[in-house]
Amino acid sequence: MFLQVLWSFFSAYPRRTANCLALFFAVAGGLLLLMTRLREQRAHARMLASDVEAQVSEPTMIDKPTQRLNQFFYSFGSVALVLGLLLSEFSTQL
Template sequence: MSLQVVWSLCLAYPSQAINGLALFLALSGGWLLLATRWREQRAVARVLAAGEGGALDVEGLASYAQVERLNRFFYGFGGLGLGAGLLLSWLSTRLQPGIWF
């Protein structure tokens, strides 16, 4: 398909183009949330398997705080992706074809 055909489809059906973008954002946000959760579960299983239970040294606490901050960032970014997908999907239902030009 040439770029002109793709662009004409986007102009003919703007709501479907925006809904496709919303689907992409929602899927990527959901995947990021799921991957972060899996990462947390693997880290807990690794600590329990090592037998360190509750014994963490000062360096371990510093790295734990950094990992927690990174996980919070990933959770926030994933939630933002899901929210943006929901907002774009809702806005795409309000569009009418032919009002662009």
């Protein structure tokens, strides 16, 4: 049902629909990148705070699974931004 509504809206207003989808992907990708960066900064601040409390001279690194998860979210957010850009460029050709 939802796909029928989306397709009928795309048939009636192709440029507007493509631009709305491009805006959706761009905003979603940008928010994903922003939230990943904020989470990464909070993890670094938490590690520094725990190092000060424990009086550890060597700073500890973020564990490997968290680094992989952050890298995945950075990649996924970047792909969403590129998809939004390409969809916006495509909508100018309609």
